[in-house]
Amino acid sequence: MEITEIVLLILGGITLIFSLVMIFIHIKKDQSYMKISWLVIIAFLMMGFPLISKAKILGLEYSKEKDLEYIKTMAEALAECPDNDVLKKELEKSLDKIEQEQPELKSGELAGLSEAYLVKGDTEKAKTLSDSAIKTDPTNSKAVAVKEMVKTQISINELPKSVNTETQIRKARSSINKLRTDPNTNKAVLYNMDKLLTVQDSLRKIK
Incomplete structure (x- = not known):
């Protein structure tokens, strides 16, 4: 929770206690307390803002995880069927979406995206992301493997x-x-690499 949210929560609590005390005093004196009741609403709004903000962050985190999981599924499917244009377009669409949203990504998540771009055939983008994954956490085994x-x-x-x-x-x-x-x-990615390498080796021998 950020400092601003903590301050709002504390001020909201103080305002709520103050307004309830004032309402109690007005009731005891048999006076109208309708104007003071607005303070209660303001207090709840002040205290509720940090919770709403937290819920929004959790919602964005959940959405990001769903998008990354879908990208992983599409990348795995495309690795198994590299000539499938429908899968490739769907993967491109999902990658474009996460690029536009630009969420904060952890090392393993960056490595996952790097692998997806590798499957798509964009080695330049894959390299950039794998470098970022290693920079974020040099000890992440997934990031190290994808970079290699x-x-x-x-x-x-x-x-x-x-x-x-x-x-x-x-x-x-x-x-x-x-x-x-x-x-x-990803063993399917390695299989495709080995297949391409065998083709290149055969061409070398013909020459």
């Missing part, structure tokens, strides 16, 4: 321009095999 996945995918994408292709392929394959043992990685 992004790095490996970028390495595979750059193979056609590489001078030392064979070495780069070997490193990428070693990275994929290592990532397969990590419980924080």
Whole structure:
């Protein structure tokens, strides 16, 4: 709770006690207390504001969690069916929504978004988010795993321009095999990486 909300809560409590005391005095003196009753309403409004504010924050947090869970589901589905345009458009739509809302994200949540962009094929955005995830919490195992996945995918994408292709392929394959043992990685994403790497290796051998 912020300082402003605490101050309002305290002032609201004081105002409520004062107004109730004044009403009691007016009743004892058989005087009208209608004007003072407005103080009771003001007191409740002052005390209620922090609670309303808290409820709003909780509502936004719940909405964010729902959006992130949906993005995760769409990303997992697209990783299983990478050629499905309907899934890709739905994932893009969900990612655009969370980009516009710009909620405050934790390291693991940033890593989840990074993975979603990786599945979508946007390695640049995936790298930016994975870097942010690591910066937010360098010890987050999910963030570390996703950063390594992004790095490996970028390495595979750059193979056609590489001078030392064979070495780069070997490193990428070693990275994929290592990532397969990590419980924080999406195995479907790694399968697609390995598939693309095999294609690139075959093209190298033909040349």
